[in-house]
Amino acid sequence: MSVEAPAPPRLRPGRVLRAGPVSGLLRWQQVVVPVAGFAVLVLAAALSMGRGDFPIGVGDVLRTLVGLGEGPQQFIVLGLRAPRVVVGALVGLALGVAGALFQTFARNPLASPDTLGITMGASVGAVAAIVLSGGSSAGAVLGGLGVPLAALLGALVTGALLFALTWRAGVDGYRLVLIGIALWSAGTALTDWLLTNAEIYDAASAYVWITGSLNARTWDDVLPLGVAVAVLLPLALAAGRVLGVLQFGDDTARGLGVRVSAAQAAVVLLAVFLVAFAVSAAGPITFVALVVPQIAVRLTGGSRPPLVASGVLGALLVVAADLVTRTVLPQALPVGILTAAIGAPYLLWLLVRGRRRATL
């Protein structure tokens, strides 16, 4: 028997897209938020590249970016200032997407690379490379790697530990957060120990790294991060469809035909790699991965942090924060201080204003 459905007015809030064998659903916010975010990002990036000892107007910056610039301007914008902004944007993008992956998967907005200890692991690696390089032979090896590589290693080792300790024929979100917090504490203790034993000059440069900074980035810093994002981002977007089902919990997801353990492993590993490369390029720029997905889900609606919007807004937050530290403030601060200073009040405002609880 077949009942005639009287075509209910709005089944799902969204617009149906169909072209040949391809079909999907999109809500208008899911398009408008990233597009608007991207437009603002381009503007902020152009402003940022125009600021400095040799000011350049936004129009000239944009002309230079599309290849119409003149000699000195081209060198200043593309050679000196663009890498800083591009690193900032890529780091924000990676952190935003990784945060959305972690939070959706763990069904817990507290799950972010900061609280899970992964950025702290990167700090341990970086600080060890800075502080120990003059001392023991092991320290010299670490110092020889260079700070970015040591940070990447620290993040990946912590990520592997997190994964190994949480894995029990699958990953439980709650367990992930608890073990992550334990790893974070261990990492903090280790970093503090390294710093207290450090020469004062080393300690100062380690502190700058720990707060997260975009100072003195070159195209050499862009390359590894750019390649990592180019590989990992499409994979993360492909995982998005399964993520929407994983959200229901293991039993329901398995009932709907998802290979839960494999999907969980893929999501966690993708997020760990995204964070590791981001942190290795700019230090642990805190709060982006925690706050941006929560802002994005409140702007787009829906039941989980959107990946694309989280990425774009993450890039925007880092680039804008970097712009503000260099222009508005009397002295240049590391960008990590400002992302927390901007992000936290905005999240609080959204939480106070919205009816939505702080859960997923």
Add this chain to the structure above:
Amino acid sequence: MTLDTGTELLHRAALPGEPPRVRLAAEHVRLAYDEQVVVDDLDLELTEGSFTAIVGPNGCGKSTLLRALGRLLRPTSGQVLLDGRAIARTPTREVAKVLGLLPQTPVAPEGLTVGDLVARGRHPHQSWLRQWSRDDEAVVAEALAWTDMSDLAGRPVDALSGGQRQRAWISMALAQGTDLLLLDEPTTYLDLSHQIDVLDLVARLHAERGRTVVVVLHDLNLAARYAQRLVAMKGGALVASGTPAEVLTEELLAGVFDLEARVMADPVTGTPMVVPVRRLR
């Protein structure tokens, strides 16, 4: 496309005189959580178009058995067969097109609408490119209409009452389009009238949609009223199986539930009705 397309072709009904086909079977299954064995050496066959209720005291292993039948729990020995094929070796996505399940008190993510929830039921039929076909849309619309949830499609699941929420989940299971449906205590936390509402819906799925239904139920009177077959379990073993009248006897209630009770005919349906006297021991 209707909700049932595809399945009739694969699974035609048994001809008169032919024994009904076994859809789902447990063969010598032993089920354990870590080291603790919950069910040992259990055999069970579920035939095409049957409506079976699994009953038994708390901790007897009935939910564990249902989880194993729905391949959520892998037997430590023995196997579960779906249409004669080992379910553990069948791709989980293929299983999801034939067998749907509703876990006990499932949780929907906050902010998810009823329409979105029911649409997720189409997941096993979708791919990365084909995320929302006309079939999906038609099936979801029909599942919503059939469960009387169309008007609530835009409402967040967490804003619904308990009874409505359960209807939404059943609607999702319906949209999944499977001809086997396993439900783990679908009436938990519902008041009596909503229990009846949910079980009426399940009974209609069985009667009008030809779904093969297995349900774990606590309430013996409701189990006897709705199911064609009762399976009674105690201490991880199958104790009795048959029609409600065959299974629900005063001796069985004493042996399985430690309950002294009278069994009489339900004045409405004539099925057995349990009137408890006192707990034994």
